[in-house]
Amino acid sequence: MKKKGWKELPEGGIIKNVPTSQELKTGSWRTQKPVWDPNKCTNCFLCWLYCPDSAIILKEVNGEPKVSGINYDYCKGCGVCAEVCPPKVKAIHMEKEEL
Amino acid sequence: MSEILKTRQALTGNEAFAYAMKQINPDVVAAYPITPATEIVQIFSKYVADGEVDTEFVAVESEHSAMSACIGASAAGARVMTGTSSQGLALMHEMLYIASALRLPIVLAEVNRALSAPINIHCDHSDTMGSRDSGWIQIYCENANEGYHSLIQAVKIAETVNLPVMVTLDGFIISHGMEVVETLDTDVVRQYLGKRKPMYNVLDYENPIMVGPLDLPDYYFEHKRQQIEAMRKAKAVIEEVITDYNKRFCFDFPVFAEAYRMEDAEYAILVMSSAAGTMKEAVDIMREKGEKVGLVRLKVFRPFPFEVLQELFKNVKAIGVMDRADSVNTMGGPVFNEVRSALYDLNSRPRIMNFVFGLGGRDFPLSDALYIINRVKELKEGKSLDFVEYVGVRE
Amino acid sequence: MADNFSISLKELAKRNKGLASGHRACAGCPFPAIIRMTLSASDYPVVVANATGCMEVTTSIFPFGAWPVPWIHSAFENVAATISGVEAAYKALVRKGEIPSDKKVKFIAFGGDGGTYDIGLQALSGAVERGHNFLYILYDNEGYMNTGIQRSSSTPYGASTTTSPVGKVLPGKLQHKKPIVDIMAAHGMPYVAQASVSHWNDYVKKVRKALSIEGPTFIAVYSPCVPGWGYPENKSIEVAKIAVETGFWPLYEVENGYYKINYRPRNPLPIEEFLKSQVRFAHLLNHPEAIEEIKRFIEGRWKFLEFMEKRREIEGIKEDV
Numbered sequence: 001m002k003k004k005g006w007k008e009l010p011e012g013g014i015i016k017n018v019p020t021s022q023e024l025k026t027g028s029w030r031t032q033k034p035v036w037d038p039n040k041c042t043n044c045f046l047c048w049l050y051c052p053d054s055a056i057i058l059k060e061v062n063g064e065p066k067v068s069g070i071n072y073d074y075c076k077g078c079g080v081c082a083e084v085c086p087p088k089v090k091a092i093h094m095e096k097e098e099l
Numbered sequence: 100m101s102e103i104l105k106t107r108q109a110l111t112g113n114e115a116f117a118y119a120m121k122q123i124n125p126d127v128v129a130a131y132p133i134t135p136a137t138e139i140v141q142i143f144s145k146y147v148a149d150g151e152v153d154t155e156f157v158a159v160e161s162e163h164s165a166m167s168a169c170i171g172a173s174a175a176g177a178r179v180m181t182g183t184s185s186q187g188l189a190l191m192h193e194m195l196y197i198a199s200a201l202r203l204p205i206v207l208a209e210v211n212r213a214l215s216a217p218i219n220i221h222c223d224h225s226d227t228m229g230s231r232d233s234g235w236i237q238i239y240c241e242n243a244n245e246g247y248h249s250l251i252q253a254v255k256i257a258e259t260v261n262l263p264v265m266v267t268l269d270g271f272i273i274s275h276g277m278e279v280v281e282t283l284d285t286d287v288v289r290q291y292l293g294k295r296k297p298m299y300n301v302l303d304y305e306n307p308i309m310v311g312p313l314d315l316p317d318y319y320f321e322h323k324r325q326q327i328e329a330m331r332k333a334k335a336v337i338e339e340v341i342t343d344y345n346k347r348f349c350f351d352f353p354v355f356a357e358a359y360r361m362e363d364a365e366y367a368i369l370v371m372s373s374a375a376g377t378m379k380e381a382v383d384i385m386r387e388k389g390e391k392v393g394l395v396r397l398k399v400f401r402p403f404p405f406e407v408l409q410e411l412f413k414n415v416k417a418i419g420v421m422d423r424a425d426s427v428n429t430m431g432g433p434v435f436n437e438v439r440s441a442l443y444d445l446n447s448r449p450r451i452m453n454f455v456f457g458l459g460g461r462d463f464p465l466s467d468a469l470y471i472i473n474r475v476k477e478l479k480e481g482k483s484l485d486f487v488e489y490v491g492v493r494e
Numbered sequence: 495m496a497d498n499f500s501i502s503l504k505e506l507a508k509r510n511k512g513l514a515s516g517h518r519a520c521a522g523c524p525f526p527a528i529i530r531m532t533l534s535a536s537d538y539p540v541v542v543a544n545a546t547g548c549m550e551v552t553t554s555i556f557p558f559g560a561w562p563v564p565w566i567h568s569a570f571e572n573v574a575a576t577i578s579g580v581e582a583a584y585k586a587l588v589r590k591g592e593i594p595s596d597k598k599v600k601f602i603a604f605g606g607d608g609g610t611y612d613i614g615l616q617a618l619s620g621a622v623e624r625g626h627n628f629l630y631i632l633y634d635n636e637g638y639m640n641t642g643i644q645r646s647s648s649t650p651y652g653a654s655t656t657t658s659p660v661g662k663v664l665p666g667k668l669q670h671k672k673p674i675v676d677i678m679a680a681h682g683m684p685y686v687a688q689a690s691v692s693h694w695n696d697y698v699k700k701v702r703k704a705l706s707i708e709g710p711t712f713i714a715v716y717s718p719c720v721p722g723w724g725y726p727e728n729k730s731i732e733v734a735k736i737a738v739e740t741g742f743w744p745l746y747e748v749e750n751g752y753y754k755i756n757y758r759p760r761n762p763l764p765i766e767e768f769l770k771s772q773v774r775f776a777h778l779l780n781h782p783e784a785i786e787e788i789k790r791f792i793e794g795r796w797k798f799l800e801f802m803e804k805r806r807e808i809e810g811i812k813e814d815v
Contacts, residue, residue, distance in 0.1 A: 019514030079728030160620030171579025
């Protein structure tokens with residue numbers, strides 16, 4: 001991506017039309033990845049709540065949010081989702097990332 | 100030209116600043132008291148208490164917070180003003196740079212006072228000179244009348260170029276001295292200024308923006324270059340605003356510098372602010388004696404009007420540049436160093452030396468003024484002199 | 495706390511307002527969850543001011559901004575002063591009729607413990623004293639983490655940081671944590687609270703309660719730090735939970751001067767459980783006298799909170815004040 005020169009940038013150093021961070025695919029950071037099992041998931045939303053990278057994908061089904069997967073473009077592989085998934089549910093487990 | 104009503108009032112510098120602020124009626128004023136600027140905040144607080152302004156007055160707990168709150172308010176689209184001196188300006192130092200880089204048109208009424216140590220509450224220019232690289236437009240006024248009008252003009256200049264402006268008056272000498280000020284009517288001032296059209300607005304939550312991000316080495320230089328470009332554009336904006344103001348309201352304010360008896364001057368003095376009054380008197384005395392001496396009162400220090408000075412001094416053989424501050428660099432004060440640098444390429448190569456005077460409110464009598472002119476005369480006649488002389492200090 | 499501030503996780507998920515992906519916070523950092531909880535919990539549009547620190551730096555590297563709301567950062571020690579200015583401008587423009595008064599906007603300042611307890615305390619105290627209408631959220635990770643883990647006045651006794659390292663002579667930080675929530679409560683603010691990222695329900699209720707109040711409000715939310723405290727990157731929420739369950743980090747609130755403890759661990763875990771979960775305390779496990787000192791301090795904190803809570807009883811105050 002070609003970087004803009006001073007004549008093209010917005011003045012005052014502001015960032016417009018936020019958020020704009022999605023261009024950075026932080027998925028390259030991880031060394032392990034979460035695997036989500038839709039059959040076990042009870043849609044408690046704890047993984048969505050605690051994921052630092054907003055990588056738990058929610059979809060709207062009949063006007064209600066439902067967990068529908070993990071966005072591997074951004075997942076840093078921290079494993080918090082697997083940790084907070086209730087012990088009786090265990091719908092997410094971590095696997096080693098294929099480098 | 101329609102009749103513009105002007106009222107002659109006897110006001111001190113501080114009263115003139117506060118009166119201008121009242122007429123401007125800014126949305127937010129966040130300020131902290133410090134001698135000798137305290138009165139501005141006090142008088143303005145009374146206007147607020149009496150409901151004479153619509154301003155939201157934030158009585159902050161320090162000058163650093165004052166400039167921080169001004170930045171927050173200005174980023175939220177408000178017209179913002181404040182006032183301070185000396186240590187207060189020094190305390191808000193990091194925020195001055197930020198206000199300018201964020202391109203916020205904050206207007207600051209500055210009362211020149213020496214920086215500590217030792218602590219001194221009297222006039223010199225070390226405070227505003229200490230902030231000369233912060234990216235603020237700096238306008239040094241000779242008297243209360245010029246201060247009043249410059250503060251009003253400053254709002255227009257700031258909001259046109261989107262850079263903050265500080266307008267200065269000499270501490271105690273002007274801030275507490277009563278003079279005749281020709282004020283305009285309040286509705287004339289308000290109509291002249293109109294409403295601010297902010298470059299961006301952090302209150303616009305339908306179109307969110309982020310103000311004050313972090314730059315890595317790949318963007319900082321570009322953002323700084325934009326700020327520098329804005330300061331370049333400021334010259335044309337200042338010229339336009341002051342010329343228009345003069346025309347509209349029948350005034351004769353100088354734009355960047357006031358030339359006094361420079362037409363056939365063989366040697367000259369450059370000085371800023373109230374000391375110019377004493378210098379003009381000394382110039383008149385010398386002229387009576389047949390000396391071809393002139394004076395330039397530099398008014399706008401930032402942006403530095405080097406083109407104007409190159410033009411004014413192009414035929415002069417010697418110049419004495421007066422500084423009411425010293426850079427403690429063994430080479431004199433900031434005004435001298437910048438003027439000398441600006442004139443370096445002139446074909447006439449005038450000889451230029453520095454006179455540092457009036458530090459910490461040291462009185463500047465007519466005898467010192469005449470002494471300086473005579474020294475510059477000696478300089479013109481070929482006498483070899485030092486870079487800088489300290490006038491008025493006891494050896 | 496009255497249940498009208500409750501909100502379900504499903505409702506928060508519906509609102510789904512948080513940082514965008516692509517920010518540069520550490521893997522496993524809990525403050526993005528804090529931001530998600532805060533922004534999703536608000537019923538009103540918000541304007542956010544951020545002090546310099548981890549949260550600000552990782553989410554605002556030009557041109558990659560991760561915030562979905564208007565956001566301003568000016569410097570380190572002045573987020574409370576900056577938000578005061580934004581709030582003052584809003585008040586002025588509403589008064590002048592330039593902003594419709596029915597469009598309520600809420601102002602939230604986020605600061606780390608660095609920008610709150612230490613360098614930012616003056617601006618915070620000033621803004622609170624002036625009564626500005628804003629919510630100040632302190633995300634407390636007990637150190638200057640963004641600059642590489644230096645001690646702050648929030649760092650607990652005995653913790654090892656780069657400016658209070660464990661060495662041959664010194665055992666880590668020698669001072670106890672400054673009681674910031676009580677300092678803020680002493681200002682006579684309408685509402686202050688202490689919460690934890692691990693107890694999301696308690697935190698979001700506190701946020702909603704604070705946002706419903708006109709005037710300055712303050713919430714300290716525990717936010718563990720993976721590199722700073724030294725624990726595996728999937729354990730941030732667990733570590734915060736242990737802090738609450740050991741009594742190390744009590745959950746309480748103070749409304750108009752009346753204290754209320756929100757959670758009393760039924761079977762409090764021994765303090766050692768908290769200390770052994772992090773490398774920054776590892777050296778203490780061989781120093782029973784240091785552990786005793788920590789226990790003494792925690793017991794003292796709980797005695798204070800219990801005592802302060804008695805005021806309600808003594809004055810015959812029922813549930814909510």
